[in-house]
Amino acid sequence: MEFTIRNANLRDLDGIMGVEEAWPEDQRSTRDKFIARLEIFPEGFWVVEVAGRIVAVSTCTLTHYDANDIGSFKTWEQCTNNGMLYPLTNKEDYNAMYIVSTGILVEARSLGIREALIQTHLYLAKKLKKQYVVTGAMIPGYDAYCNAMGEVPASEYAFILKDGKPIDPTLKKLKSLGLELPNPSHIISNFYQSVESRNHGALLVCDIPNHFQNEVE
Numbered sequence: 001m002e003f004t005i006r007n008a009n010l011r012d013l014d015g016i017m018g019v020e021e022a023w024p025e026d027q028r029s030t031r032d033k034f035i036a037r038l039e040i041f042p043e044g045f046w047v048v049e050v051a052g053r054i055v056a057v058s059t060c061t062l063t064h065y066d067a068n069d070i071g072s073f074k075t076w077e078q079c080t081n082n083g084m085l086y087p088l089t090n091k092e093d094y095n096a097m098y099i100v101s102t103g104i105l106v107e108a109r110s111l112g113i114r115e116a117l118i119q120t121h122l123y124l125a126k127k128l129k130k131q132y133v134v135t136g137a138m139i140p141g142y143d144a145y146c147n148a149m150g151e152v153p154a155s156e157y158a159f160i161l162k163d164g165k166p167i168d169p170t171l172k173k174l175k176s177l178g179l180e181l182p183n184p185s186h187i188i189s190n191f192y193q194s195v196e197s198r199n200h201g202a203l204l205v206c207d208i209p210n211h212f213q214n215e216v217e
Contacts, residue, residue, distance in 0.1 A: 114173075
């Protein structure tokens, strides 16, 4: 089944909210938050259509990232101004893009949309000449691993490999798409509310020039 990714506009709001309803009620963003994201950084707001129907939404914003000082990334709410985004000044002053949210309807999750959206974010960062793309991710295998294998700190679990790849399914998938976990300090407690992750999040980073270094212009 073919899909199309395009920039969103205000006429898409009903379709966007339809995708948002796939999330648990306490995790949904409001219409006002999506309007704010459209106003602040419209070039980083995409919808995905299948046969003219919006089946996925993804948003990002500009930010500052320093691997040695991640104090501004302690929670998703802090990263995103509680989903409203922070006003942007001179866009050239930011060295990174932060992926704020991605939602995909259940029936469309086998189409490769998430992978395509990640690449769309990375290409926008390249176009805007940003050094990094950064995002927070859950580590949904953590609780199950501890229950089966014994307690380990989340910062250790995230670096356990099998066949050279992270055992956590989300970290494994995102690593294959170019988003890496730099070091244990990038595992953050109370980043998300997630029983599977025991409320931990992983701050993942793609170094854009390195990611695209072998690509022919």
